[in-house]
Amino acid sequence: MDILKNSYLDEELEAVKKQGFLDYRTSQLPTWCPGCGYFGITHAIVQTCNDLQLKKEEVCVVSGIGCAGRYPIFMDVYGFHTVHGRSLPIAAGIKLSREELTVFAVAGDGDALGIGGGHLPHTIRRNVDITLFLFDNSIYGLTKGQTSPTTPLNQATNSHLKGNPDTPLKPVSLALAYGASFVARCYAGDVDGMKDVFRQAITHKGFSFIHIVTPCVTFDKTNITWGRLNGTVEPIEPVHDQTSFESALRLAEIPRLITGIFYQDKKRPSYMEIIRETQS
Amino acid sequence: MADVDIVIEICGSAGDGTISSGEILSRFMSSQGFEIMSFDSYPSEIRGFGKCVAHSRISNKKVLSPGKYTDILIALNNAHAISQLHTLRETGIVIFDNKPPNYLEEDQSIAGWIEPGMISYGIPLLNLSQKASGSARGRNMVALGALAAIFGIDGEQMKSAIHARYAKKNKVVIDSNINSFAEGFTWAQQHVTKVDSYTFGHSKPKPSKEKKAIINGNQAVAQAAIDSGLHLYAGYPITPATKIMEIVSRELPKKGGVMVQTEDEISAIGHVIGAGYAGKRAMTATSGPGFCLMSELANLAVMAEVPAVLVNSQRGGPSTGLPTRNEQSDLNIALFGGSGDSPRIVLAPTSVNECYTCTTLAFYLAEKYQTLVIILLDFFLSNSIRNITTPVPPKANQLNSNVAPTKTALKDYKRYKLTKNGISPRAIPGTPGGMCISTGLEHSEHGHPRYDRNTHPAMTEKRFNKIQGALSEAPKPRWVGPKKNVDIGVIAWGSTAGSAHEAVLNARKEGINVAFMSTVILSPFPVKEIKKFSEACSRILVPELNYTGQFANVLSPHLSRSIERLNMVTGLPISAEDILEKIRDMAR
Numbered sequence: 019m020d021i022l023k024n025s026y027l028d029e030e031l032e033a034v035k036k037q038g039f040l041d042y043r044t045s046q047l048p049t050w051c052p053g054c055g056y057f058g059i060t061h062a063i064v065q066t067c068n069d070l071q072l073k074k075e076e077v078c079v080v081s082g083i084g085c086a087g088r089y090p091i092f093m094d095v096y097g098f099h100t101v102h103g104r105s106l107p108i109a110a111g112i113k114l115s116r117e118e119l120t121v122f123a124v125a126g127d128g129d130a131l132g133i134g135g136g137h138l139p140h141t142i143r144r145n146v147d148i149t150l151f152l153f154d155n156s157i158y159g160l161t162k163g164q165t166s167p168t169t170p171l172n173q174a175t176n177s178h179l180k181g182n183p184d185t186p187l188k189p190v191s192l193a194l195a196y197g198a199s200f201v202a203r204c205y206a207g208d209v210d211g212m213k214d215v216f217r218q219a220i221t222h223k224g225f226s227f228i229h230i231v232t233p234c235v236t237f238d239k240t241n242i243t244w245g246r247l248n249g250t251v252e253p254i255e256p257v258h259d260q261t262s263f264e265s266a267l268r269l270a271e272i273p274r275l276i277t278g279i280f281y282q283d284k285k286r287p288s289y290m291e292i293i294r295e296t297q298s
Numbered sequence: 299m300a301d302v303d304i305v306i307e308i309c310g311s312a313g314d315g316t317i318s319s320g321e322i323l324s325r326f327m328s329s330q331g332f333e334i335m336s337f338d339s340y341p342s343e344i345r346g347f348g349k350c351v352a353h354s355r356i357s358n359k360k361v362l363s364p365g366k367y368t369d370i371l372i373a374l375n376n377a378h379a380i381s382q383l384h385t386l387r388e389t390g391i392v393i394f395d396n397k398p399p400n401y402l403e404e405d406q407s408i409a410g411w412i413e414p415g416m417i418s419y420g421i422p423l424l425n426l427s428q429k430a431s432g433s434a435r436g437r438n439m440v441a442l443g444a445l446a447a448i449f450g451i452d453g454e455q456m457k458s459a460i461h462a463r464y465a466k467k468n469k470v471v472i473d474s475n476i477n478s479f480a481e482g483f484t485w486a487q488q489h490v491t492k493v494d495s496y497t498f499g500h501s502k503p504k505p506s507k508e509k510k511a512i513i514n515g516n517q518a519v520a521q522a523a524i525d526s527g528l529h530l531y532a533g534y535p536i537t538p539a540t541k542i543m544e545i546v547s548r549e550l551p552k553k554g555g556v557m558v559q560t561e562d563e564i565s566a567i568g569h570v571i572g573a574g575y576a577g578k579r580a581m582t583a584t585s586g587p588g589f590c591l592m593s594e595l596a597n598l599a600v601m602a603e604v605p606a607v608l609v610n611s612q613r614g615g616p617s618t619g620l621p622t623r624n625e626q627s628d629l630n631i632a633l634f635g636g637s638g639d640s641p642r643i644v645l646a647p648t649s650v651n652e653c654y655t656c657t658t659l660a661f662y663l664a665e666k667y668q669t670l671v672i673i674l675l676d677f678f679l680s681n682s683i684r685n686i687t688t689p690v691p692p693k694a695n696q697l698n699s700n701v702a703p704t705k706t707a708l709k710d711y712k713r714y715k716l717t718k719n720g721i722s723p724r725a726i727p728g729t730p731g732g733m734c735i736s737t738g739l740e741h742s743e744h745g746h747p748r749y750d751r752n753t754h755p756a757m758t759e760k761r762f763n764k765i766q767g768a769l770s771e772a773p774k775p776r777w778v779g780p781k782k783n784v785d786i787g788v789i790a791w792g793s794t795a796g797s798a799h800e801a802v803l804n805a806r807k808e809g810i811n812v813a814f815m816s817t818v819i820l821s822p823f824p825v826k827e828i829k830k831f832s833e834a835c836s837r838i839l840v841p842e843l844n845y846t847g848q849f850a851n852v853l854s855p856h857l858s859r860s861i862e863r864l865n866m867v868t869g870l871p872i873s874a875e876d877i878l879e880k881i882r883d884m885a886r
Contacts, residue, residue, distance in 0.1 A: 044735075046746055075730045080572070091735050091747065096727040098575055099737035100568075101598050107532075107565040111572020111580065112727070114556045115530055119576070119727055137568075140561040290556075297551035 055206030055232025062212035080109040086126035086153035103134025131167040155234040163237035199224040206232030254278030310374030315438035320352020328685035331503040349378040363797035366873030396420025436478025443482025450499020515679040520545035522657035525691040529578035532569035539583040563588035574605040577726030583609035597636035605664035611675040623869030624677040627844035644821040646674040648795035650684040666699035712743040720764030772819035779813030787835030801877035
């Protein structure tokens with residue numbers, strides 16, 4: 019028996035169908051909490067795939083573990099839900115085998131920066147042509163509210179009742195320092211902003227790093243909430259030079275919700291291009 | 299034709315050219331038609347004057363093991379060679395430098411350690427090297443020259459072999475080596491009075507018509523992987539598996555493949571799983587510590603049903619253990635490592651030749667059965683050099699063994715469809731209509747996460763049943779000796795099997811009623827054949843290189859006989875003599 023085949027799902031699918039985005043959705047209803055920022059991100063990814071007219075069978079989505087890890091289950095493409103922290107090596111293995119595929123890695127803050135943090139600099143420096151969607155809600159949600167690598171200092175969590183003693187990481191600054199050829203930040207409450215960045219990230223030849231800030235509506239009621247984030251978004255000014263590493267790093271170090279493309283190097287060859295040129 | 303079966307050891311300190319002179323000797327003797335099995339041991343430190351030993355068994359009969367006792371020991375370094383004397387036969391021969399640069403106390407020179415019955419030939423290695431090349435670096439070649447002169451090896455032909463070995467170097471290097479060799483050869487001809495009976499001269503075998511490849515286990519694995527259509531290799535350097543990566547890195551890009559040197563072993567197996575998922579053949583090779591890191595993702599290959607070939611060349615453990623020593627102690631982790639009930643295919647070649655055939659089989663099985671295939675090598679097998687008949691590359695129909703779904707099946711595609719043989723047709727990304735979710739969570743036939751009481755039992759059973767098919771595709775266990783009324787049955791696996799085989803043959807010559815069995819497939823386990831063998835034998839002996847008898851423990855529940863164990867953890871390969879001694883004990 020498939021308990022998900024209920025009228026609620028039918029209504030949901032009907033509503034989606036009317037919007038014309040059914041193609042990339044499966045019969046599996048997302049298991050995220052009502053109000054979760056991941057719905058918005060999913061919506062933006064699906065719409066971007068539609069806009070780019072990507073063939074469903076040529077899209078691979080690889081995820082790790084956590085709330086973000088469930089993402090491929092809800093998308094009608096080739097989805098691979100793997101183990102905690104390893105979406106990047108596996109996504110890289112796919113892309114290096116089948117260049118014609120569009121490969122997404124989806125990871126939460128724990129997945130990409132905690133347990134899998136060691137893979138990030140190396141996938142970046144190889145410039146493998148994949149896109150990393152970093153769903154950053156600054157908390158371990160699926161295990162119910164423990165401190166993550168991006169939980170703000172002193173925030174009380176279920177593993178640090180008296181406040182987080184560990185200084186949080188700065189994902190955008192890290193990606194820049196590692197030498198990523200495409201670095202952007204998005205806000206889960208801004209679908210149009212996400213679509214714009216996602217489109218450019220997917221078409222970028224090389225590794226694209228997208229830091230997506232989103233609240234966890236269940237386990238963080240105080241710091242990173244819709245209420246506190248809405249209205250604070252600052253899109254990057256058009257005068258910003260995306261080719262300037264120094265300006266990008268300066269911008270990244272500003273502790274505000276600045277969104278858009280921080281840095282892009284369109285000239286740098288992707289890993290397969292380098293391999294073909296130098297190794298054979 | 300007289301039997302020739304001579305073990306030569308060249309012993310020196312790092313930098314003496316020990317290993318390279320051993321390699322020249324082995325290659326040359328192979329080209330002369332002899333069977334060879336060579337094995338080098340060296341310290342895990344690159345510098346620091348550690349002990350190096352180039353061990354080579356040269357015979358005009360089939361060679362199954364490296365040989366425990368040395369017949370001829372060439373001492374390039376006194377202290378190290380003295381510490382190697384314990385392997386010299388009681389009637390063995392020592393070639394040493396009788397004009398060392400400094401005065402040596404009697405116990406500092408190997409000459410002072412020669413026991414009655416042994417024979418020593420003093421050659422002024424350093425003086426002749428300086429005369430020939432102006433440096434001390436030709437001592438190894440002087441020694442080879444003397445060896446050739448004393449034991450009836452064709453000096454002219456060997457000279458051309460040395461020339462070939464250094465052909466890519468500059469003229470000075472070539473000349474110094476050739477001249478040093480010639481100097482040693484001539485000096486020995488003029489000054490050495492031969493008092494032993496060892497010779498290669500009268501027993502030269504007929505050169506075989508078969509084309510021979512002189513390779514070690516690592517080279518065999520790398521070549522087999524490339525011949526099997528390898529697309530992606532990912533790995534992290536670790537002794538004794540590193541050489542596989544180095545060879546692949548040179549050959550694979552020429553074929554349009556990719557070698558990724560990853561940041562760690564976790565990433566390596568991750569890349570392999572990604573490539574396997576994308577429908578390409580991929581492999582990683584590691585040793586114990588790296589194998590431990592790979593456990594979690596290796597289990598993902600099992601659960602998500604993705605092909606992955608993982609080579610583990612065992613060394614001494616646990617932890618960092620003994621990086622340059624031999625052991626067979628990763629059997630437990632290979633068979634049972636990781637969480638949950640996790641069936642996988644495990645192959646353990648017993649010879650360099652089987653390193654090739656097991657690797658081609660591993661790719662075929664991994665793809666067909668959509669699972670993890672582990673190839674267990676060990677330090678000895680990785681590094682032992684054999685001259686084998688050039689292997690036959692896999693046939694075209696073995697290069698793609700994926701079972702793809704039919705068009706009808708794609709209408710309601712079930713990635714993990716429960717089928718009779720457990721194999722669910724697999725849609726490779728890019729196949730229209732095959733979109734699905736693959737996951738490490740327990741899942742329904744569609745791949746959707748399910749934790750209900752019916753799904754997990756059905757899927758667990760499927761994963762176990764599925765790999766049973768591999769048993770009929772792997773080589774049957776090898777049975778040597780009588781088929782019934784056997785007194786002692788020896789069952790061995792991995793590199794130990796060669797020594798066990800030889801021990802059994804020799805024991806039979808001594809009139810002991812003994813038989814031998816080995817199997818390359820360890821999971822799924824060939825219960826039927828092993829049972830049959832054990833029922834034909836009154837007693838069972840299992841020799842292996844680990845403390846607890848890991849293979850004996852696997853066998854034990856399947857046998858009605860109790861098992862006699864021979865467990866060694868000296869870090870050295872087990873010898874035929876050790877096993878023969880045990881068989882004699884049992885037969886008494």
